[in-house]
Amino acid sequence: MSDTADTKQMAYIAAQAADARVNLEIETEGMTLNIGPQHPATHGTLRIVVRLDGEQVISAEPLMGYMHRGYEKLTEVRTYPQVTTLVNRIDWLGSFANEVPFILAAEQLMEVEAPPRAQWIRTALFEMSRIANVVLFLGDMGVQLGAVTPVFFAFRDREFILNQIEAVTGGRFHPNFDRIGGLKDDLPKGWIDETRGVLKRIRNFCDEIETLVVGNEIFQSRTRNIGVIPADIGLSYGLSGANIRSSGVDWDIRRDGGVGLVHNELDWKVWTHPDGDSFARFWVRLQEVRESCTMIEQILDGIPSGPVMAKVPRIIKVPAGEAYVETENPLGVMGYYVISKGDLTPFRVKIRSASFNNVSITPWLLKGVYVPDVISILASLYFILGDIDR
Amino acid sequence: MRKIKLPGLIKGLGVTFKTLVRTLTKGSHTVQYPHVKESPPPRARGVIALHEENCTACMLCARECPDWCIYIEGHKYKAPPRRPGGKPRKKNALDRFDIDFSLCMFCGICVDVCPFEALFWTPEYEYSELKIADLLHDKTLLSQWMETVPDFEDYEAGSEAKKLTVPQ
Amino acid sequence: MSVVLADLAYWQETTIRLVVGLIAVLLPAGTLVYLFLFKMMSFMQSRLGPMEAGPYGSLQLLAEVGKFLQKEDIVPQAADRLIFKLAPFVVLISTFLLILVIPAGPDLWFIDVDTGIFLGLAVSSISVIGILMAGWASSSKYSLLGALRATGQLIAYELPMVLAVVGVIIQAGTLNVQEIVMAQATGEIFGFGGIGNPYVITQFVGFLIFLIAVQAELTQPPFDMPVAESELVTGYLTEYSGLRFLMFFIGEFATAAIFSALAATLFLGGWYVPGLEATDNLFNVIGPIILLGKMLLVAFFIFWFRFTYPRFREDQLQQLAWKVLIPLSLVNIVITGVLKVVF
Known part of the structure; x- marks a missing residue:
């Protein structure tokens, strides 16, 4: 991964996070949303664990292997x-x-x-x-x-x-x-x-x-x-x-x-x-x-x-x-x-x-986007x- | 004349409306299945038919099957000689020929490898059962499918393949 | 109706009102589901839709209701049971209250209040509470997200809806729905009174805004973010099953029917058709049918959009409401007001 793009992405997330935390009193805990393995959008059994701040994704991790047939x-x-x-x-x-x-x-x-x-x-x-x-x-x-x-x-x-x-x-x-x-x-x-x-x-x-x-x-x-x-x-x-x-x-x-x-x-x-x-x-x-x-x-x-x-x-x-x-x-x-x-x-x-x-690019790609x-x-x-x- | 550029939202409405009109006037693309039936092409792999006379119980199909869903049992017997005074011929008789269609992957390898042209595909597809065990088709049932086997099709121009015939 | 029922005993009157109310809510809803959700949607997708139950599948809806009645009424273990069970009723109540204000003939109405349209738009917002209850009590993240989105959306689109109606109110000079219909029936467009004055002509911008807002209030595509089935499963409906899901379902389509009827009443002249005197007694008979026809016309557009468009993202639909529709409807009000004073 190139460092520049990653830094850019991180800076963007940091800015977004800073926006969200202007007022410490309304700061909320993130929510973990488990998209899948049974979900209409995963056309099968892909599981994506996303951490959300409101509707914004902080981190996403795809978990594969629910359909491994060897x-x-x-x-x-x-x-x-x-x-x-x-x-x-x-x-x-x-x-x-x-x-x-x-x-x-x-x-x-x-x-x-x-x-x-x-x-x-x-x-x-x-x-x-x-x-x-x-x-x-x-x-x-x-x-x-x-x-x-x-x-x-x-x-x-x-x-x-x-x-x-x-x-x-x-x-x-x-x-x-x-x-x-x-x-x-x-x-x-x-x-x-x-x-x-x-x-x-x-x-x-x-x-x-x-x-x-x-x-x-x-x-x-x-x-x-x-x-x-x-x-x-x-x-x-x-x-x-x-x-x-x-x-x-x-x-x-x-x-x-x-x-x-x-x-x-x-x-x-x-x-x-x-x-x-x-x-x-x-x-x-x-x-x-x-x-x-x-x-x-x-x-x-x-x-x-x-x-x-x-x-x-x-x-x-x-x-x-x-x-x-x-x-x-x-x-x-x-x-x-x-x-x-x-x-x-x-x-x-x-x-x-x-x-x-x-699919392996999703953790990088899904950072900072909306649900x-x-x-x-x-x-x-x-x-x-x-x-x-x- | 300059064409007025419509917004995509309105053009999209046009597409669905056109389909609505077409379905109403020319009918739908779907068929009402139990009342109307589509006929699959002759090559379609629906169910396997067995031409029992040709089978020698050589077990090739059972061995080549990727998920081993063919069960064959046979025995050897001595048939009377062709010419008087000759030796009795050794022949294979088929005792059991079962295909478990609940396991079958419909790959067609058994039909391909059969050296004696005893197995054929037929496009028949209506043989679902309420109990999974009933999907085990024995040799009488498999022989009955023989009636539904269509003739092989002619080949496209430029082909050098030989057209086979279905034994009746 | 009040005139007809004047000499009956209180309990008789109540029973008749109840039965007529039920019919007025369920019949149009069923018509919408069969005509548009089952048939039109299928035709737009090159298929026939349900064909087995009854002629051309016309009894399919009864079959579906039967199916829902048979299903187990599941309440999630962690759910807030009381709130969870109450939520569908709250949504339905808002639907039933909404039908009250729509007149179906010169003497056919449930209640005739001077602030009818105000009452209607006010009670239509009660469903937000029901949705929020459903989303919160389900104890499911999808439900919660869906309910919050729905709340944000319904509140945002309530405004352009009300503001779009304000134009009509200014032009008609009354909040009474029956009088709005009368004003359209007897009105004139620049001195030409042949077809009355259906406000869709003079209030076209208002009509468009109203339609868009109705679409959003119904949480139908392109505004179906709260129930977006490809991401939130079905939003606040995720945990519901059986009868309670059916109630949400009826609520959704009955509301679609009633909002269409409201749009028909406010902008298309309601139960009135040109050519007859507005006070003609005949309208008490054919009025409901005319209203139904106009309602189906409006609903056709609503469902046509529904089957064609993808959905907006949450922030985009908020932008559409606050940055486009509300300013536009405010401008519409100003222009209507100015024209009202000038002419």
Whole structure:
């Protein structure tokens, strides 16, 4: 953490505290408010213990682990094909994207590469899971700020994306479609045309959100200059994804050295926003959904023909070695560090999930804000509980 | 002509009002479930069907299942030889084939690994039970699901995958 | 009503008043919940809402009431039991007192006092006490925060509401609600008396301020910070269940109905429609229906805002009240006063 920003923050708090204690007689004891583990705003079981002075937060501490499911340990007793079943339950909204980095790491160890057609379809599904994930965020942010309608729009239009994912993979939420060396199956007939129609709906949804939420003056007053993350602080806390891009850091693994996916063959743009506040985080994600739509459209036009599965043995034994692969998942950078000893099962898997780091900035970020802003900041950081606790 | 810039508050009201009118005139996006049913795509993983004749009780599915929810018991028996005078053939008979759908994660690995095309997905989804124990589907029930298995779909242009057929 | 009831015995009169009062509170509230909370909200979100109970789900409300009646009436262990149990009644009382002042026809009213509108606005503030009681007695931090926010908000928005009504009072020259309606029915706009003078035209700013203040008094989005369910669970309602929660619920929507009716009475001409003589006996029959129609119109806007907007933060909504609405309504009063003297 940079010292200057911290000192600034401390000075601000000191000034606020001094204001509050002008008259010693009305000085009050702080109150500890326990937000969570069961609370409407924590979308799961995140617990945040905040010390309050009136409505102002003195300190906040996120306590994680209420949903720890032990995936890193479980992978040690599962064969490689079984692991994909488990890991797509980490970030349950964009589940296909969870499988990709693990499969890529395993492919790297086995020195196989998926055929081009498989890579293109993989990228399309990867981006579709991003849309499914972020569309819900765009609606959910409204709910956290008190507008009930956007989330229903989000559920309505996410349904179409999920239908398309289901038509290919057979699973709406847990596709388990990636295989080492390619994909389980090819696209069904008529899927490409249907998907084009769905993308039009998603764009339409983005426009609706733009007028209903982004353009709303109340929304802007609730999010602008709230929860500002300077770029250096964000980087030092390990923030990634749209959270750091909205602080003006132009960093996207899809463009900067992604392996195994075909983002570099597409024409798209990495969106950033200079402000770093809640509004910027919302806005960047909104643009990313649109960008994903253009990406998928290009993929639909350009899918090469060929097989979808490389030659891999029926019983998969991964040769000994280590591999770390990370991809730009909907929530941020997700990486799998796989160590293999040549067995049927991985020896050790370390999962770097984006939400864990994204939430870890909250003690710094929540100092000095008001209780309503705690919620809007948490919502704009956008975490999935499964992604924090794994 | 200069466009008058409306405040976002009023434009937002327009969005909800438009949706109100659309729902009233064109109907809602939701369906009234028990009365109207949506049909999932043919690939949807609803429930697993068993084609009993194809099963050789090889236990591959039971072994590969990530949460071990398939229970198989079988025995070997000698079938009469194909040609007169030949040796009797060794065959596997299936005594028990249960899938516990209260444990199943619907990953589809068992269907994938089955080397004899005995397991199939069907998009059927209405098999909830009042008691959790009733979710253990035995082989008669699993065989009944076979009737609901849809044909495999054709593939999109450019695919080299071979279309499989469902045994009837 | 007083005229109709003049020859009856005291107990008969009281019973009839009680029954009519109950109907006058519960029927509009139920209509609002079904039409707007169940149906309009659903349509705005591309869904149909309740469809199973009765035709188009029209009996859903009864089902909900039945559900609430079955639930256990839980009182938290550390709660102040008496206050906790009393709080919903205090909120309901304010609602029932508020209906008294609204006339539904030339001879249909509960009480006809000369300071009717003053009485109405005064009793509407009683609910603050009930909310504060609920929040304090629940012994829950969320409830306490919610109750304190509600108190701050209700007090802040009481002022613009009263000040917005002052414009109407100046124009009508009376505090009597029935006479305000009469003034609108017989009034003229710059010499044109064809549609009477509904004050929404001359007091448009006052009408807007009144609507915003009503929205805040009802603690509905965008002013629902006291019950903000994404942060305070449900504010002062957090610990309530069963019947007592139902009473808060009825209180909320009945108040919404009555405030809409009040807005309709003060600004849209109440039970009067142009084309008939204001003293026509027919209005004693169709007056309540006209009032209901106008009330639904106002409530439509209130609920439309509710389903579209996110909520203000506590400090922002205080700023809106003290820095925008109150100065604006003061200016409105001054202009109304000047115009009243000039014309």
